[in-house]
Amino acid sequence: MSDESEQKKRLDDPQVLLSILDNLPTSIFVKDEDLNFVYSNAAHCKLINREESELLGHSDKDFWPEEAARQFVEHDWSVIDTGVESISEEFVPGDRGEPRPLLTRKARLVAPDGKTYLIGTNTDLTEIKHREDQYKALTETVPVGVLQLEEDGTVAFANPLLNAYCGGDGAAESKFDLIEQIKAKHPEFPGTACRFETEIAAIGMPRRTVIVISSGWLWIGGEKRSAIISFVDITEMTELRRINDEVSRLNRELAENMQRLKEAQDELVKKGRMEQLGQLTATVAHELRNPLGAVRTSAFLVERKLKGKGLDVDVQLDRINKGVIRCDNIITQLLDFSRTRQLNCQPADLDQWLLQVLDEEAKKLPAAITITCDLGLEAHHVPFDPSRLQRAIVNLITNASEALVGQGDDSSKFARPDPNITVSTKLRDGGAVVTVADNGPGIPPEVLARIREPLFTTKSFGTGLGVPAIENIATQHGGRLDISSIPGQGAVFMLWLPLVTPRREDGEAAA
Structure with a gap:
């Protein structure tokens, strides 16, 4: 029977479908x-x-x-x-x-x-409503006119600058006139996502040249669709220069804060005071994410005003956006590592679950890599938290893939011509062992000695929290992580998990 037929047979099982629904x-x-x-x-x-x-x-x-x-x-x-x-x-x-x-x-x-x-x-719209409030508060100060137009023509929101563009009276009629002015020239507006330059005018107001950006009709919440429309005034360059200076200042502050973050991280490792990481990351997140948000917003405005205008700033704008994303990812990884939550361990067929995880992960790996499975638990049930353990397995597979083929784009840079990852399971010492091994270059002794240290990394851009996070997951399950490697002969990571549900510090079994 083909793999496709076997998968369809499994999906025909009501219990499998219920399990899928329960875990969605x-x-x-x-x-x-x-x-x-x-x-x-x-x-x-x-x-x-x-x-x-x-x-x-x-x-x-x-x-x-x-x-x-x-x-x-x-x-x-x-x-x-x-x-x-x-x-x-x-x-x-x-x-x-x-x-x-x-x-x-x-x-x-x-x-x-x-x-x-x-x-x-x-x-749950709670977070969305909260973000809507934040979004509306933000639009009160940004130098962009913002309008939320519902599909029936009702204006759901207009910020002060947009009201000023319409004559300053805030009347719905003036906004309706503005929309009709634009629709006469651009029939696709506002229901289709679009961006164009046009002129607008209101009674008693000077004519303005603006860039209009419409999101098209979206389900933002409730029963009606809405379009978010932005108006960027490009008739004056003074504000653009101010934004440019602000971006430069925020970039300098960001670089200084990143340097302070690195120094603080190094100090934590040297003194072994990882209990302060939670407080540090919360402080850093507060100090960095506010200016990061301002950088992102300012860069967006600069891009809308300058991109494609022949001013040779596209590369710089792209560099700003990539830098913000990379820094935001670092903050997220630090917060994820510092947070803890109670596990939800339930006995299950670990081999069967592992096959499903590997099947999904194999599709994301470079085509040159093969995964070999040798699963020997024989349907033995092991208590584990699927979401937490999946993160550990995926991290191990990803690390092995990067060691073998890097980004997988250039075969001349592969560590071996036949990159292979072997995943095996077996019962040992009263527990279940999940082993992830590769046939890559191995781990140098000096790196192996420090690989468990939080914030230690040999990558050009990384947080050094991958292996410590995997070890934390194993420890939370009541297990451990063993690592061995011989240079030139690959690396072996072994997760040992107990066959009984781990108990919390208060003596009760984890839910």
Whole structure:
């Protein structure tokens, strides 16, 4: 039987499909004809802060406040009666009783046996709403006119500068006139993503030459689509010079902060005071991300005004954007390493799970690399946290790939003409061992001696947190990471995991 047929056979298994749904990060629920819950995946239970046992066989009336439950039920019946798919914003009580906004999609499903079901998904809009507030606060100060136009022609938001472009009175009619002026010249505006230069004018206001940028119609939240439209005034260059100077100043501050970050990291390693890393990263994130955001915004504005104008600044703008992204990634890695969370370890077939992870990861590797599997746990169940252990396995595979072929673009730079990664499992010392070995150049003794040190790296641009993060994951599982290598004969990384669920420091088994 082919691999494709075998995979299709697995997907035909209802238990496999339920397992997939249960592990999806998207909130999914199903109700029967009486609007009682018959299915709720883990993401949905977590989102509404209810156990699955509280939901199955019960309706919204059993646990939501009367008014909220009434609205949910009316909405559900509307979808079942009409069969029209619905997208709407709903509110449920949050952890502290505050209303939590959800974007809910619902649809009617008639099963082969004739039964009718209501299927739905939820997306938590709390962070999106928070970002909307931040976005609107930001638009109050940026030197760009910003307009949010809903598909029915309603103006949902306009910043002060846009109001000034329309005559300063903030009236909806003046904004409507502005949109109609532009649509007369550019029929694709505003529903299609576009960018063009045009002139605008309002009664009593000077004519302006602006660059108009429309996002096109987007589902930003709620039941209506909106377009975010930016107006960049290019009739005056004074503001452009000020922004350019600001970008230069922020770049200098960024370089100084990055230097201070490196010095602080070196000091932490020398003194062995890694407990301060959490406080340091929080401080650095606060100090760096604010100017990084300003650099990103300023660079965006400069790019919109200068790119393609023949001023030979495209390379510099691209360098600024790449620098911001790389620095932001460093901050994210530091924060990820300093944060800890409780594991969710459940016994499962480690070999079967590992095959799925390797199948996904193999597609991302350079074509020259082969992966050999020798799995010997014989369906033995091992307790582990899938998301955390997957990060460790993926990091090990990625590190091995980079050691063998680098970026995989130039075969003349391969460490070996037959790059191979071997992944094996076996039972040993009362636990399960997952081994990732490669036939690459190996690890020099001086590097092997320091490879577990946080922030130590031999790469030209990296944080040195890869191997320490893998070791942390092994330790959190109650296991360990063993590393061995002979120069010229490859490297071997072994993760040993116990066969019993690890216990927390308070003596209780990890959930």
